[in-house]
Amino acid sequence: MSSPSSWNILCDFDGTIAVEDVIDSLLDRYGRPGWEILERDWRAGVIGSAVCMAGQVALLDMSRDELARHLNGLHIDHGFASFVRATIEYGVPMEIVSDGLDHAIYAILANHGIDTLPTVANHLLQSGPRDWSLTSPFSVSGCRAGTCKCARVEAANTRGGKTLLIGDGASDFCAADRVDFVFAKNRLIEHCRAAGIPYAPIASFDEARELLPELLAGRLPAQTVIPLHATSSQELPA
Numbered sequence: 001m002s003s004p005s006s007w008n009i010l011c012d013f014d015g016t017i018a019v020e021d022v023i024d025s026l027l028d029r030y031g032r033p034g035w036e037i038l039e040r041d042w043r044a045g046v047i048g049s050a051v052c053m054a055g056q057v058a059l060l061d062m063s064r065d066e067l068a069r070h071l072n073g074l075h076i077d078h079g080f081a082s083f084v085r086a087t088i089e090y091g092v093p094m095e096i097v098s099d100g101l102d103h104a105i106y107a108i109l110a111n112h113g114i115d116t117l118p119t120v121a122n123h124l125l126q127s128g129p130r131d132w133s134l135t136s137p138f139s140v141s142g143c144r145a146g147t148c149k150c151a152r153v154e155a156a157n158t159r160g161g162k163t164l165l166i167g168d169g170a171s172d173f174c175a176a177d178r179v180d181f182v183f184a185k186n187r188l189i190e191h192c193r194a195a196g197i198p199y200a201p202i203a204s205f206d207e208a209r210e211l212l213p214e215l216l217a218g219r220l221p222a223q224t225v226i227p228l229h230a231t232s233s234q235e236l237p238a
Contacts, residue, residue, distance in 0.1 A: 006161035007216060009087060009094035010152055010175065013105050013121070015168040016185055017096070017205075019075045022104045023056065029070065030062040048144020049099050049171065050136050053122060057101075057134040064126060071107045079205035084114055086209050090216060093159075095120060097152045099145050099171045101134075122146040149175035164215065166208060181215060183208050 014021040027035045035056045042052035062070075087094045095118045098105060102121040109115060123135045136146035143150070153175050156163045165175055168185035176182050176192060182199035184192050192199035200220060202208050214220050 007092050007164055008156040008159060008161060009092055009164045009166065010097045010149070010156060010179070011094055011165075012149075012167035012169075012172050013096055013098035014100045016166060017076050017080050018108060019077065022071075022074065022100055022108070023053065025074065026060060026062070026067075026070065026104075027056055030060050030066065031056065032059040032061050035059045050139055050144060050146040053099070053146050054134045054136075057124065057132050060132045061130050062132075063130055067103075068107065071104055072111060074104075074108050076108060076112055077205045079207075079209055081112060081114060083205040083209045083212070084117065086212055090212065092212075092216070094118075095152065095156070097121075097147060097149050097175075099147045099149070120147055120152055145171065150178055153178045166202075181220065183211065 011017065014023070027039075038047070038052045038055045038059075041047045042049060084094070096105060098119070098121040100121055101124045102119060103124040105119050105121055106115070109117065120138050123137055125133045125135065127133045134146070138147045138151070139145070140148035140151045149172065153163055153165070162180035163178075164181050164183065165172060165179040166183040166185075167176065167188050169187045172182075172188050173191050176184075176188060176197050176199075177195065180198070182188065182192050182197055183202045184199045185202055189199070189201045191197070198220075200211055202211070211220065
């Protein structure tokens with residue numbers, strides 16, 4: 001069995017820990033006109049996520065109390081708290097690495113009794129009674145994301161050992177190419193399958209909790225893991 005301390009975990013937040021994307025939920029409720037254009041340009045590749053997020057946050061029209069009430073109503077994966085306890089039990093350090101909002105991550109996790117996880121994310125600032133702005137303290141020159149997840153992989157690697165990424169979507173694609181193993185949700189499953197990245201598909205952190213001791217013991221294969229629901233009509237990686 002590998003020493004648990006030989007692993008590091010980097011975990012995405014929106015859509016991975018949080019059930020929904022926090023900034024999308026805020027924009028749907030409090031966004032001024034124009035945020036949809038930024039979203040369209042980002043999806044088309046015209047702008048990066050850092051420019052998109054900064055522009056969208058500047059279009060939020062909400063008070064601090066409204067923000068707090070909104071965040072109080074958001075939920076996380078029902079198995080996440082148990083997974084956090086397991087990482088502590090096994091002595092595996094975990095860091096939240098998100099291209100989302102740090103204030104939202106802290107508030108939502110605190111609402112669920114979790115307040116000890118190191119968090120790397122964009123920094124949300126209140127600039128007026130109903131106005132907000134965003135800074136990206138973990139951006140890197142040449143990366144169009146607000147939080148460069150690849151840089152966080154490199155930082156984890158300097159600590160030694162192997163790195164597990166847990167994520168769900170496009171913001172995790174680049175980092176997934178650079179880690180030793182991935183627990184993948186949603187779109188990240190297809191990316192890992194297509195790229196031949198060693199991964200295990202998960203639907204929830206209950207499944208991640210069951211897989212963790214297998215990973216630490218070296219019993220998960222060092223090759224792409226095919227989801228059990230794959231059918232013979234699907235093209236499977238070589």
